[in-house]
Amino acid sequence: MKKGRIIKLIGGLYTVIDNDLNRYQLKPLGIFRYQNEKPKVGDFVTFNADSILEVEARQNELVRPAIANVDQALIVQSAKEPDFSFTLLDRFLVLVNNSGIKPVIIVTKTDLLTDFEADTLKAHLDYYKTDYEVIFSSTISKENLEKIIAITSGKVNVLAGQTGAGKSSLLNSMDASLDLATDAISKALGRGKHTTRHVELIRFHHGWIADTPGFSKLEFHDISLEDLCGLYPDFLRVAERCRFKGCSHVHEPGCAVIENVKKHMIPNERYDNYLRFYEEIKAQKPKY
Numbered sequence: 001m002k003k004g005r006i007i008k009l010i011g012g013l014y015t016v017i018d019n020d021l022n023r024y025q026l027k028p029l030g031i032f033r034y035q036n037e038k039p040k041v042g043d044f045v046t047f048n049a050d051s052i053l054e055v056e057a058r059q060n061e062l063v064r065p066a067i068a069n070v071d072q073a074l075i076v077q078s079a080k081e082p083d084f085s086f087t088l089l090d091r092f093l094v095l096v097n098n099s100g101i102k103p104v105i106i107v108t109k110t111d112l113l114t115d116f117e118a119d120t121l122k123a124h125l126d127y128y129k130t131d132y133e134v135i136f137s138s139t140i141s142k143e144n145l146e147k148i149i150a151i152t153s154g155k156v157n158v159l160a161g162q163t164g165a166g167k168s169s170l171l172n173s174m175d176a177s178l179d180l181a182t183d184a185i186s187k188a189l190g191r192g193k194h195t196t197r198h199v200e201l202i203r204f205h206h207g208w209i210a211d212t213p214g215f216s217k218l219e220f221h222d223i224s225l226e227d228l229c230g231l232y233p234d235f236l237r238v239a240e241r242c243r244f245k246g247c248s249h250v251h252e253p254g255c256a257v258i259e260n261v262k263k264h265m266i267p268n269e270r271y272d273n274y275l276r277f278y279e280e281i282k283a284q285k286p287k288y
């Protein structure tokens with residue numbers, strides 16, 4: 001019996017790597033078929049010549065993409081093409097925070113902005129710097145590529161962001177040997193847009209990175225109404241001054257969050273997104 005880590009899953013076949021970076025093609029033992037939890041990419045496992053026998057308890061995990069034991073999630077969003085969306089950013093932050101993984105915000109394609117547009121976007125994102133690292137980057141101007149290498153190296157990183165945000169291009173520009181398919185290439189091949197189909201950890205600057213098929217379902221199925229505000233570190237800091245314990249920050253009198261929104265200490269748009277997500281979760285069918 002050996003110990004290793006799952007780095008790839010395609011068609012029910014797992015690739016496991018041991019401490020010496022030897023690779024093994026394995027199947028999960030039949031037992032996993034009868035459990036809810038199948039082994040995931042990122043799992044630490046015990047295995048023999050042809051099967052995964054045991055999966056170690058996970059530090060954290062994502063459902064879509066299915067990946068476990070991640071050090072940080074890079075939330076990648078383009079400054080333009082497609083336009084930067086604070087709603088999408090807040091949505092990713094809620095989902096990543098709920099998984100217990102540390103988010104890092106990466107804004108790509110800054111070369112497409114005028115100086116004025118760049119200043120405006122940076123000013124709006126300043127608010128997020130209290131809780132998150134925010135990095136502005138471009139594969140054209142090479143802005144901050146070294147910095148992103150520095151913060152990802154030696155770690156297990158997962159990329160989150162919509163198709164076209166520039167995830168694969170960013171990785172290629174930091175390590176040309178990766179040679180990941182980008183939008184331009186996949187269009188030329190006529191393969192449509194979703195070129196990254198499976199979850200895989202690839203070696204990246206002494207660590208690992210997963211260029212995932214994307215968070216295809218950005219829904220809040222695992223999050224309850226009561227949980228939502230706990231996923232906003234900025235709300236939590238002021239919530240202790242709310243008049244009512246367990247305040248939802250939606251309608252209660254004496255709500256410190258609402259007060260801070262009125263005083264422009266919390267951006268209106270971020271609060272509006274909170275209300276939107278709150279309604280979305282409320283409309284979900286209860287899970288039993």
Ligand SMILES: Nc1nc2c(ncn2[C@@H]2O[C@H](COP(=O)(O)OP(=O)(O)O)[C@@H](O)[C@H]2O)c(=O)[nH]1
Binds near residue numbers: 166
């Ligand atoms: N101008 C500019 N275009 C970029 C940059 N990064 C990516 N792109 C383009 O954005 C498109 C989508 O990039 P891709 O890496 O495939 O995005 P992914 O779907 O998130 O992996 C491609 O046409 C890239 O050439 C950038 O920094 N600047």
Ligand SMILES: [Mg+2]
Binds near residue numbers: 167168181182211
């Ligand atoms: Mg891609």
Ligand SMILES: [Zn+2]
Binds near residue numbers: 248249255257258
């Ligand atoms: Zn409140």
